[in-house]
Amino acid sequence: MTTEFDVIIIGAGPGGYNAAIRAGQLGLKVAMIEKRSSKKLGGTCLNVGCIPSKALLHASQLYEAAEKDFGALGIKTGKISLDHEQMLKQKDDAVEGLTKGVAFLMKKNKVETFFGAGEITAPGKVRITGDSETELTAKNIIIATGSDVTPLPGVEIDEQQIVSSTGALSFSSVPKHLVVIGGGVIGLELGSVWRRLGAKVTVVEFLDRILPTMDGEVSKQFQRILKKQGVEFKLSSKVTGAEKLKTKVKLTLEPAAGGASEMLEADAVLVAIGRRPHTDGLGLKAVGVATDKRGFIETDHFKTNVPGIWAIGDCIAGPMLAHKAEDDGTACIELIVGKAGHVNYDTVPSVVYTYPEVACVGKTEEQLKEAGIQYKVGKFPFAANSRAKTNHETDGFVKVLADAKTDLVLGVHIVGVEAGEMIAEAVSVMEFGGASEDIARTCHAHPTRSEAVRQAAMGVEGWTMQA
Numbered sequence: 001m002t003t004e005f006d007v008i009i010i011g012a013g014p015g016g017y018n019a020a021i022r023a024g025q026l027g028l029k030v031a032m033i034e035k036r037s038s039k040k041l042g043g044t045c046l047n048v049g050c051i052p053s054k055a056l057l058h059a060s061q062l063y064e065a066a067e068k069d070f071g072a073l074g075i076k077t078g079k080i081s082l083d084h085e086q087m088l089k090q091k092d093d094a095v096e097g098l099t100k101g102v103a104f105l106m107k108k109n110k111v112e113t114f115f116g117a118g119e120i121t122a123p124g125k126v127r128i129t130g131d132s133e134t135e136l137t138a139k140n141i142i143i144a145t146g147s148d149v150t151p152l153p154g155v156e157i158d159e160q161q162i163v164s165s166t167g168a169l170s171f172s173s174v175p176k177h178l179v180v181i182g183g184g185v186i187g188l189e190l191g192s193v194w195r196r197l198g199a200k201v202t203v204v205e206f207l208d209r210i211l212p213t214m215d216g217e218v219s220k221q222f223q224r225i226l227k228k229q230g231v232e233f234k235l236s237s238k239v240t241g242a243e244k245l246k247t248k249v250k251l252t253l254e255p256a257a258g259g260a261s262e263m264l265e266a267d268a269v270l271v272a273i274g275r276r277p278h279t280d281g282l283g284l285k286a287v288g289v290a291t292d293k294r295g296f297i298e299t300d301h302f303k304t305n306v307p308g309i310w311a312i313g314d315c316i317a318g319p320m321l322a323h324k325a326e327d328d329g330t331a332c333i334e335l336i337v338g339k340a341g342h343v344n345y346d347t348v349p350s351v352v353y354t355y356p357e358v359a360c361v362g363k364t365e366e367q368l369k370e371a372g373i374q375y376k377v378g379k380f381p382f383a384a385n386s387r388a389k390t391n392h393e394t395d396g397f398v399k400v401l402a403d404a405k406t407d408l409v410l411g412v413h414i415v416g417v418e419a420g421e422m423i424a425e426a427v428s429v430m431e432f433g434g435a436s437e438d439i440a441r442t443c444h445a446h447p448t449r450s451e452a453v454r455q456a457a458m459g460v461e462g463w464t465m466q467a
């Protein structure tokens with residue numbers, strides 16, 4: 001068996017496996033190591049993240065539409081009922097298919113895959129502890145070990161009654177009352193899934209708004225929409241303890257700023273207060289790889305402070321998103337072979353896959369104000385978009401932020417059905433250094449929701465035509 005490689009990649013998530021593909025394409029001899037006991041590739045994203053959550057979001061969305069919206073469209077059905085087992089199975093099938101797809105891509109690009117936990121024992125050396133112990137050597141090692149759930153002291157996760165996102169992907173029945181701690185992306189996506197399937201959902205958020213990193217107007221409108229759908233919110237609140245009873249969990253809540261506590265009873269609790277870098281057992285201390293105070297590996301263009309050791313994806317700074325990890329992986333390999341690998345973090349889009357979706361790229365209004373940048377705003381509601389009206393899906397709006405002097409697009413924020421697809425146009429324009437006028441003067445097909453993006457861009461110079 002070969003143990004000498006050009007590059008060893010530790011972790012087979014979107015960061016690791018895309019780095020492996022690019023390395024294979026560029027003719028490097030690649031080893032990729034994965035410690036997941038299921039021996040499935042794809043990391044958090046494919047196994048317990050992006051993919052299973054989207055499978056449940058899609059199915060639960062159709063379930064709710066069949067229950068509530070089909071009648072008005074002239075579609076008669078019998079009584080709609082949930083086949084819980086099948087819904088979970090189709091999610092597992094999606095995961096199975098895609099993880100096999102990654103295994104195929106590894107073969108295609110001549111990547112050697114090893115299963116077991118990787119530990120860097122010295123620069124250029126990695127020990128794998130799995131079914132057996134192996135040592136590999138390479139000039140370059142890439143750490144792509146991703147992230148893990150941030151725990152909440154006093155609320156111990158058992159993945160049965162008190163779950164992380166992983167447990168919330170596989171509840172064996174619909175909880176009557178699901179309390180979600182954290183009004184971020186995971187809480188709102190998975191909270192939406194179980195609400196649609198019949199749970200009462202209460203979101204407890206520490207700050208005074210949900211999706212705190214997104215544009216303030218987006219957070220406000222989106223919360224209103226979710227409230228209309230039946231999600232309850234307790235903002236500016238913190239959970240200080242959880243007592244597990246036989247079938248219930250008793251939570252103690254306090255105002256974030258301190259004050260009288262209250263009790264909240266739940267059938268299940270989802271802890272979704274963020275994720276933290278996953279670097280346990282990697283041997284970072286022993287080889288001297290520096291981390292910041294939150295545990296993220298410090299990098300400069302993916303280089304750590306130790307020559308020959310690189311890091312990408314969720315375990316380094318930047319948005320914890322699959323497409324960011326993927327871009328990191330590609331750029332890191334290109335730098336290793338002497339090409340000009342680069343990631344533009346200003347144009348990494350962010351999407352919340354609820355109904356409607358939330359999608360954004362670039363700066364929020366709050367960030368522009370804080371930076372003292374003069375900007376103009378163009379806005380357009382989906383209530384005035386012909387396709388959205390025709391489909392009875394008028395919630396939400398598009399907001400385009402552009403530099404007041406140069407008209408350069410600085411940020412685009414969308415709440416609306418298929419926002420996650422529409423944001424790609426804004427990302428491309430920003431990547432090319434485009435202006436709002438470029439969007440405004442680009443022909444958009446009719447009737448499409450993307451016309452709302454154009455109308456919002458027209459609004460920057462005050463000539464929105466259709467509202």
Ligand code: FAD
Binds near residue numbers: 015045278
């Ligand atoms: P990971 O995907 O975490 O992969 C790292 C891999 O390294 C893991 O498989 C791990 O087992 C392995 N590993 C760790 N240590 C070792 C070791 N010592 N030896 C060998 N292997 C090791 N992002 C999006 O962009 N879109 C979404 O819709 C989305 N949905 C999400 C939903 C949920 C519920 C969650 C939890 C996350 C979601 N994310 C989403 C985030 C996304 O999953 C991550 O940003 C992405 O997976 C990060 O990729 P990565 O390669 O850096 O790490």
Ligand code: NAI
Binds near residue numbers: 319
């Ligand atoms: P998050 O950072 O998105 O949200 C966490 C929320 O919890 C924040 O609103 C925060 O203010 C709140 N919070 C923190 N401590 C709290 C406490 N003690 N009590 C109450 N609220 C508290 O983190 P989340 O939702 O766990 O997701 C982790 C990451 O996974 C995301 O940041 C994202 O990068 C990724 N992800 C991406 C998805 C997507 O792209 N669609 C889907 C799911 C996850």
